[in-house]
Amino acid sequence: MLTSFQTLFANALLNLDQPIPCGIIAHDAAVQRRFAVYRNNMVASLVKALENRFPAVEKIVGEEFFAAMARVFVMAQPPRSPLIAVYGDGFPAFIAAFEPARELPYLxxxxxxxxxxxxxxxxxxxMPVGPDHFVALDSHAVGDIRIDMHPSTEIVRSSHPIVTIWAMNSGERKLAPIENWHGEDALVSRPYLEVEVRALPQGGAAFLLALAEGRPLSEAAETALADDPDFDLTGNLAGLIGSGLVRNIIVPEPESCEQP
Incomplete structure (x- = not known):
């Protein structure tokens, strides 16, 4: 019975056409008004959670536009988890299909x-491994190693300069015209205490994604070269190690030689 009431209550909060569930009372009989206040407070708190999670997006479109867009999202996709801090994983896809935002294809x-x-x-x-772990590897077997990536690592690929746009709208860089408009792939990670965002070099996204899929280093390099002929394996590998993104190096077991 309680579960049924909770479902009715949640549906009424997010659907203005739904009647107030039976069993809700108020001492002054102003049930409709009090429920409306509760509904508005709930929606406002969820909009605020989205503002906190997407500050650069809010700055790009402005507070009023963002609040209106976020309200539509909240009504369409309410939280499915009590962890409000991570609410909004579906917001990027929602923005991509949100008609009023079509003039900002990078948003x-x-x-x-x-x-x-x-x-x-x-x-x-x-704890990421250091460069000394790579130095100790057998040079003939390096191409066969697999990289266990840091669990915080994410790659965001885009045909727009999203790292530059994000930096200009998050206080990392000053606002300025973007003269060389081109795609940027973002590396997002937290190897230590702070979350870091950086633009990946040519072929870097394909390289890291292949490694994250568990492919050997040599295959990941081939994938990156196919993605961009200017891919620099040495530079990207140094960046991978220096960024603290390697949690472990998986060395293949040597093949056993069977005696006839």
Whole structure:
């Protein structure tokens, strides 16, 4: 009975056409008004949660536009988890289909970047390995190793300069015209205490995604070269190690030689 009432109550909060569930009373009989206040407070708190999670998106479109867009999202996709801090994983896809935002084709990708930041912040901690682990590897077997990536690592690919746009709207960089408008792939991670966002070099996204899929280093390099002929394996590998994104190096077991 309680579960049924909770379902009716939640549906009424998010649907203005739904009647107030039976059993709700008020001492002054102003049930409709009090329930409306409760509904408005709930929606406002969820909109505020989205503002906190997507500050760059809000700055790009302005407070009024963002609040209106967020309210539509809240009514369409209410929380499915009690963890409000991570509410809004579906917001980037919603923005991509939100007709009033169509004039800002990069907005959804900026939202994807900010959503990845929250996930990176709440990801599990892990101690990255240092460069000495790579130095100790057998040079003949390096191409066969697999990389266990840090659990906070996310790659956001875009045909727009989303790292630059995000930086200009988050206080990382000053606002200025973007003269060389081109796609940027973002690396979002938290190897230590702070979440870091950086633009990946050419082929870097394809390289890291292949490694994250568990493919050997040599195959990941081939994938990156196919994605961009200017891919620099040495530079990208150094960046991978220096960024603290390697949780573990998986070395294949040597093949046993059977005696005839």
């Amino acid at each position: 959804a990708d900026v939202a994807r970047l900010e959503a990845a930041q929250t996930r990176a912040y709440h990801a599990a901690d892990a």
